[in-house]
Amino acid sequence: MLVFAGFQPLAAQDEHGQEDHATEEAHGAAGHGDSACCIVEDEDHGYDPVGTVMEHIADQNEFHVWYNVHIPLPLILYAPEHGWSTFLSSKFHHGTQAVDGYVLNHGRVNRVADPSFPQGEVHIECVSHQTEMVDEKEKDVYYVCYEGTAYKLDPPSTLDGGVLGGGITSFYDFSITKNVFTMILGAIVLILLFMAVARGYKRNEGKAPSGIQSFMEPFFTFIRDEVTVPMIGEKHYERFQPFIMTLFFFVLICNLFGLIPFFPFGANVTGNLAVTLVLAVLTFIVTNINGNGHYWEHIFWMPGIPAWVKVILTPVEVLGLFIKPFSLMIRLFANISAGHIIILSLIGLIFLFGNNGESVGGAATGGIIGGLFTAFMNLIELLVAFLQAFIFAILSASYIGAAVDEGHEHHDEAHAH
Incomplete structure (x- = not known):
């Protein structure tokens, strides 16, 4: 999908x-x-x-x-x-x-x-x-x-x-555009990677992980211990672990492929609104399909609040249902696109300073300045690639966690006291 x-x-x-x-x-x-x-x-x-x-x-x-x-x-x-x-x-x-x-x-x-x-x-x-x-x-x-x-x-x-x-x-x-081709390539890479990890778990059952399994296990445990369990809770996290992991690794692999400037990589996949829109819509669907009675009650008619306040807050809460996936879409799109634009602009200094080949000295100056800053920006973009995948995953998990949370009654009692 x-x-x-x-x-x-x-x-x-x-x-x-x-x-x-x-x-x-x-x-x-x-x-x-x-x-x-x-x-x-x-x-x-x-x-x-x-x-x-x-x-x-x-x-x-x-x-x-x-x-x-x-x-x-x-x-x-x-x-x-x-x-x-x-x-x-x-x-x-x-x-x-x-x-x-x-x-x-x-x-x-x-x-x-x-x-x-x-x-x-x-x-x-x-x-x-x-x-x-x-x-x-x-x-x-x-x-x-x-x-x-x-x-x-x-x-x-x-x-x-x-x-x-x-x-x-x-x-x-x-x-099949550049973005579609890159997503298919990313999906193939992830399938082969996870199949290799699965074989590692079967081969090393009861033993310490080795090879690709030992490389990937910190990612799995990190997403479980720092994202799904804290955001969704011990009772429900296993149901949504595959979805959150898929989001994280899909965004991550597309981000990393976008940093490689030669074929078959280099496509600006997660800097495309169509892609981030569908990822956000999937989170929206999973969140609201699994929302329990407490979740919907706190959206449409919050308990323990005067009726006149509910009239004001209910439209805000309903609007929030759509603002959350919209913010997911824009955040990922804007951050990834901004990084690509900055790097390409720095490389463009070579042509600007060189006046389209008329000034060798200007081109050399632009190459030195643009090259140094581009190398620095690539390091930052590598960090951003991981960071944006983590942010998308943890926000999606937090929205799902709020939808399946069964502790609203306890929270209401605590607020009342």
């Missing part, structure tokens, strides 16, 4: 009105003819620090290894009027070819909703970026140029279906 939750896709779409509107706009752009094709508003091709950083931390449909070296990933796309399309991202030829109306734009798949655009594999001249007023707001709009005509592109398919500003699109994207 955790793996498939990372799919950026599943955008809702309006199959008729929205698509017709997008088609009309595309035809409007095509009416500009050659003047609308291959226009790039910013003619300065210098180093763009913000764009470079955001591109590296974003999810993509391919791994960018070095310059023009890319590792393709499987694409699984569906458009209601066209059907399924499955192929490798290498078919796009680094953005110079369209396939079934889909194009690769800055590492992500976009689609031409205009039905007049040819299907199959066709060579495109470029993907042009323009800033336009959409709903009284300035937004980046992309066009693909084919045989001198500009066709407007739909935005990438996203989990929110355009609710958070991504735009409602005409297709569904179930592709």
Whole structure:
């Protein structure tokens, strides 16, 4: 479930009105003819620090290894009027070819909703970026140029279906992106690791642990003794130990993989809102499904409190049900993303000080300063990787512990005395 939750896709779409509107706009752009094709508003091709950083931390449909070296990933796309399309991202030829109306734009798949655009594999001249007023707001709009005509592109398919500003699109994207690939890799690594540990426990039954078992046992005992038992209690902790352990190791392995800057690692998995959202929703579901009568009573109608105060506190407590998973989602996302942004910004000092290769001395200075600070930040990020996994696990355990706690009556009596 955790793996498939990372799919950026599943955008809702309006199959008729929205698509017709997008088609009309595309035809409007095509009416500009050659003047609308291959226009790039910013003619300065210098180093763009913000764009470079955001591109590296974003999810993509391919791994960018070095310059023009890319590792393709499987694409699984569906458009209601066209059907399924499955192929490798290498078919796009680094953005110079369209396939079934889909194009690769800055590492992500976009689609031409205009039905007049040819299907199959066709060579495109470029993907042009323009800033336009959409709903009284300035937004980046992309066009693909084919045989001198500009066709407007739909935005990438996203989990929110355009609710958070991504735009409602005409297709569904179930592709294996960098984040999904990394989560699958992490799941395989963890399965193999835990199988090796299980074999160690069977082999060394009644003996002192050895090998990988001795390495992993401190993690197991730490999570049990410092997280699940204190937060959930002796009576119930065993039921939730597997869930808390899964959360901890999943977040940890994704954090650590994100610190390794070469293929097949380097994806910003836990710095992606779709991933942290699903992890938080899982905690929310487990917590509230296992909530007992005391838990719900203290949310909807707290005992021992005047009725007029309950009217004020009950909405706050109900709101807290959703604030807790929301804070889990934002905390992990923000901390991991911030670390990646800082490291990439420090590396970018080489290009800024070197003025894009014009100043060797500046590049050397940027390399020394950026390199030293990057090494320091990597050490901090290694600590953060463990710390954020621990925080996510202990907060999840505390929410579950509050839901299954049976000592409310004793607490109420103590407060009364």
